[in-house]
Amino acid sequence: MRSTLRTLMGLIAVLVLALGVAGCGGDDGGDEGGATGGGEDQAAVQEGGTATFNYASFPDYLDPAMSYTVAGWQALIPTYTPLLTYRREAGAAGAQLMPGLAEAMPEVTNGGKTYTFKLREGLKYSDGTAVKASDFEHTIKRVITLESGGAPFYVGAIEGAEAYQKAGKAKGDITGIEADEATREITVNLTEASGQFPFIVSMDFGGLVPGDTPFEILTKKPPPGVGQFKITKVEGNRAFTLEKNENFPEIPGLPPAKLDKIQINVVKNAERQVRDVLTNEADYLDDPSAGDALQEFQQQATDRYKEQTTNSTYYYFLNHRTPPFDDEKVRQAVAYAVDERAVVRIYGGLMEPGCNFLPPGMEGHQKVDPCPWGDPGQPPDLEKAKSLIKEAGAEGEKVLVWGNDEDDSRQNAEYLASAMKGIGLDARPKIIEGSVFFTTVGNQRTKAQAGFTNWFQDFPHPGNFLFLVAGDTIQPTNNQNFGNVDDPEINTAIKELNPKELSEASDGYAEIDRKLVERAHVVPYGSKKIPLITSERIAFENVLFHPVLQADYTTFALKEGEQ
Amino acid sequence: MARFIVRRLIGMAIVMLVVSFLTFLIFFKIPGGDPADRLAGKYATPGQVAAVEREWGFDKPFWIQYGNMMEKTFTGDLISYTRQDKVVERIIDGAPRTFSLAIGAALIWLVLGVALGLFSALRAGALSDRFLTVLALIGISMPVFWLGALANYYLGYKAGLFPDGGYVPISEGGLWEWFKHMILPWSVLATLFVGVYSRVLRNQVLDTINDDYVRTARAKGISERRVMGRHVLRNSMIPIVTLWGLDFGYVLGGGAILTETVFDLQGVGDYFAESIGALDVPPVMAVVLFGAFFIVLLNGIVDIVYAALDPRIRLS
Numbered sequence: 001m002r003s004t005l006r007t008l009m010g011l012i013a014v015l016v017l018a019l020g021v022a023g024c025g026g027d028d029g030g031d032e033g034g035a036t037g038g039g040e041d042q043a044a045v046q047e048g049g050t051a052t053f054n055y056a057s058f059p060d061y062l063d064p065a066m067s068y069t070v071a072g073w074q075a076l077i078p079t080y081t082p083l084l085t086y087r088r089e090a091g092a093a094g095a096q097l098m099p100g101l102a103e104a105m106p107e108v109t110n111g112g113k114t115y116t117f118k119l120r121e122g123l124k125y126s127d128g129t130a131v132k133a134s135d136f137e138h139t140i141k142r143v144i145t146l147e148s149g150g151a152p153f154y155v156g157a158i159e160g161a162e163a164y165q166k167a168g169k170a171k172g173d174i175t176g177i178e179a180d181e182a183t184r185e186i187t188v189n190l191t192e193a194s195g196q197f198p199f200i201v202s203m204d205f206g207g208l209v210p211g212d213t214p215f216e217i218l219t220k221k222p223p224p225g226v227g228q229f230k231i232t233k234v235e236g237n238r239a240f241t242l243e244k245n246e247n248f249p250e251i252p253g254l255p256p257a258k259l260d261k262i263q264i265n266v267v268k269n270a271e272r273q274v275r276d277v278l279t280n281e282a283d284y285l286d287d288p289s290a291g292d293a294l295q296e297f298q299q300q301a302t303d304r305y306k307e308q309t310t311n312s313t314y315y316y317f318l319n320h321r322t323p324p325f326d327d328e329k330v331r332q333a334v335a336y337a338v339d340e341r342a343v344v345r346i347y348g349g350l351m352e353p354g355c356n357f358l359p360p361g362m363e364g365h366q367k368v369d370p371c372p373w374g375d376p377g378q379p380p381d382l383e384k385a386k387s388l389i390k391e392a393g394a395e396g397e398k399v400l401v402w403g404n405d406e407d408d409s410r411q412n413a414e415y416l417a418s419a420m421k422g423i424g425l426d427a428r429p430k431i432i433e434g435s436v437f438f439t440t441v442g443n444q445r446t447k448a449q450a451g452f453t454n455w456f457q458d459f460p461h462p463g464n465f466l467f468l469v470a471g472d473t474i475q476p477t478n479n480q481n482f483g484n485v486d487d488p489e490i491n492t493a494i495k496e497l498n499p500k501e502l503s504e505a506s507d508g509y510a511e512i513d514r515k516l517v518e519r520a521h522v523v524p525y526g527s528k529k530i531p532l533i534t535s536e537r538i539a540f541e542n543v544l545f546h547p548v549l550q551a552d553y554t555t556f557a558l559k560e561g562e563q
Numbered sequence: 564m565a566r567f568i569v570r571r572l573i574g575m576a577i578v579m580l581v582v583s584f585l586t587f588l589i590f591f592k593i594p595g596g597d598p599a600d601r602l603a604g605k606y607a608t609p610g611q612v613a614a615v616e617r618e619w620g621f622d623k624p625f626w627i628q629y630g631n632m633m634e635k636t637f638t639g640d641l642i643s644y645t646r647q648d649k650v651v652e653r654i655i656d657g658a659p660r661t662f663s664l665a666i667g668a669a670l671i672w673l674v675l676g677v678a679l680g681l682f683s684a685l686r687a688g689a690l691s692d693r694f695l696t697v698l699a700l701i702g703i704s705m706p707v708f709w710l711g712a713l714a715n716y717y718l719g720y721k722a723g724l725f726p727d728g729g730y731v732p733i734s735e736g737g738l739w740e741w742f743k744h745m746i747l748p749w750s751v752l753a754t755l756f757v758g759v760y761s762r763v764l765r766n767q768v769l770d771t772i773n774d775d776y777v778r779t780a781r782a783k784g785i786s787e788r789r790v791m792g793r794h795v796l797r798n799s800m801i802p803i804v805t806l807w808g809l810d811f812g813y814v815l816g817g818g819a820i821l822t823e824t825v826f827d828l829q830g831v832g833d834y835f836a837e838s839i840g841a842l843d844v845p846p847v848m849a850v851v852l853f854g855a856f857f858i859v860l861l862n863g864i865v866d867i868v869y870a871a872l873d874p875r876i877r878l879s
């Protein structure tokens with residue numbers, strides 16, 4: 001997912017990979033996704049109480065069919081449970097799937113094309129109404145009918161979903177989904193076998209809602225769900241309230257919420273967001289941004305500050321179809337010239353430097369060590385870079401480095417342009433408005449030569465990253481493979497690995513990752529780190545910072561004696 | 564008077580029409596800003612985009628699109644491209660915050676500006692006048708975002724004298740909480756205007772104080788207090804009233820974007836800034852109209868006050 005756009009792009013391309021995939025299960029994943037919280041040295045806490053959380057902006061939507069941002073998902077994941085979900089554990093274990101509202105992992109038949117789930121018995125929504133097997137189809141229909149950013153995950157993947165979308169009738173039928181209320185069974189027929197389907201089912205778009213939920217965006221009055229919390233109050237675009245859902249059933253691995261109530265307020269001032277937590281006026285801040293106040297927090301409250309490296313990749317794209325980057329030597333020269341230490345400074349230290357394309361917490365990540373273009377912790381080898389530029393005859397070649405007007409993107413584009421200038425290219429930054437950035441550089445007519453980009457995982461599967469560099473995803477418009485990377489060997493490897501279970505394919509993905517770096521197809525420079533900060537009232541060591549779901553609100557609890 | 568008001572109302576309508584048309588023109592012509600594409604979402608099929616085009620009239624001539632946008636604005640059906648929520652509801656939601664800021668700050672800068680300007684004029688050349696002149700220049704020179712950040716940090720966060728931002732409605736926190744949260748934003752926003760107003764009034768008073776009619780009033784034996792109050796100040800207030808009308812209308816219409824942002828008030832100005840950042844045309848259009856309405860309205864009121872201050876100005 002693109003952090004800068006918030007609404008995520010490229011999902012159609014994900015599906016291109018998702019389809020044509022055979023096999024089943026796929027409930028294994030991640031190697032060291034998170035290291036924070038959840039488990040060790042649990043503090044004594046009380047049940048109940050109210051906490052106040054700060055958000056920098058109101059989530060995109062408070063409707064599970066629509067929300068596609070980290071802020072939205074963090075509030076909605078404990079509110080709407082899908083059929084499958086992730087184990088609530090830190091580290092690699094957290095990337096493994098487990099049954100959510102389904103009784104067990106699905107039975108996969110028909111060569112990987114049919115998934116059969118069975119709902120747990122006696123499930124109730126937060127308003128007390130019974131959960132029905134047919135609600136799953138309604139849930140998916142809402143995602144498609146409301147034209148959610150999540151729709152491409154299901155359209156094309158599920159038999160009849162595309163026809164349903166084309167018909168444009170909300171109450172129509174998705175032929176590939178069948179429900180049996182008596183047996184509580186839900187059968188999903190796919191157009192082609194897909195190892196990624198269980199991960200898609202576990203996304204919060206599939207968090208079940210009642211069958212009579214209207215086909216409209218319900219941010220102002222979110223529908224009932226099956227989760228540890230329910231949303232009880234939404235105040236304009238500046239506050240909402242989560243309250244403990246007393247109807248939440250016993251689901252092994254999904255403990256009930258500890259807090260009775262979480263009041264979430266939008267606080268836009270970046271300094272105040274952090275200070276509120278430092279002074280205990282707020283108990284948690286979602287995604288703090290680097291700045292003076294965060295530094296002050298780090299110094300004054302070390303016992304309630306941690307950083308977690310996210311499953312994200314920040315990298316520069318170099319367009320293989322446009323001179324001078326159609327020459328591998330020039331791409332290598334840029335890789336040599338980039339000083340990861342300088343890039344880390346742009347992010348105020350909240351960047352884990354690295355040269356892999358697959359992030360550290362992803363299955364298939366094997367650290368490329370040593371980095372072929374120099375140690376990320378050392379100064380760049382500019383002499384080598386200059387000599388490569390000379391060899392390629394690219395001295396003085398004009399280059400536009402694309403970035404958008406959002407914080408890190410602009411500085412990155414400016415940095416890369418200056419680094420390119422330093423090795424003999426005539427580079428300058430081209431900064432455009434954030435909301436049109438990815439569609440502009442993703443349009444082949446733009447011929448964007450180089451620029452900033454990033455990707456955050458939708459789910460912990462290498463396929464969710466590698467579609468960004470797969471030749472068959474190159475499109476004339478809305479292209480996500482900005483560098484037009486089209487390496488036949490890599491393309492074939494991706495196709496061959498997709499049907500396999502992750503555990504079997506891990507080495508293969510690592511090999512693709514290594515080739516991407518060694519051939520300078522892209523220039524990755526690290527993964528974003530997110531600070532976790534809480535007030536003194538919260539038992540910090542109990543908070544689970546999940547490798548996929550991030551902060552797990554159900555693990556927040558007040559220390560004993562706190563009001 | 565009735566004819567005057569009717570004339571002003573017609574004038575207001577024309578000004579707002581022109582403003583709305585120009586705003587629509589500017590944003591309609593921005594590159595990469597195809598409104599149908601934006602409304603339909605990132606992954607819309609060509610059919611969906613076409614449906615949005617038909618529904619919103621984007622496939623029709625420019626003036627019909629403009630008409631549609633205006634119709635949706637005034638019926639409250641205008642939808643944000645980015646969040647898909649109703650723009651008018653967002654403006655109504657933010658308006659009490661913006662009004663709280665504007666009304667309080669405008670009263671402070673008017674009262675203090677007039678008092679300090681008059682005091683300065685009466686002591687022209689004295690040490691106190693020079694001191695106030697320096698203070699006024701400092702106030703005018705200090706950017707709101709800087710002064711606001713300092714006030715927030717030192718008076719709010721460090722000293723704990725005031726809340727360091729945020730807004731509490733009277734209905735939720737009571738009058739005192741509302742007042743406490745507004746003191747810093749009012750003071751910071753008013754600082755710039757107090758400097759300007761006091762300088763303008765000081766110079767105006769010094770110009771007027773030696774006019775023939777003032778000397779005549781003094782020659783007739785009218786008391787100094789009456790001369791200053793009824794003749795000098797009354798005539799000197801005309802430019803102040805003009806300025807105040809424009810400034811108050813501007814701030815009331817969401818113009819105090821920086822103050823709203825620094826103090827996290829989340830009013831109309833903040834919404835405007837957010838929408839500009841996302842190139843979200845419908846809220847930009849609506850907030851511009853909202854602001855234009857108050858500027859035009861306040862100008863009309865200023866015209867009426869002119870006549871009260873100076874009988875030589877005839878409303879007819």
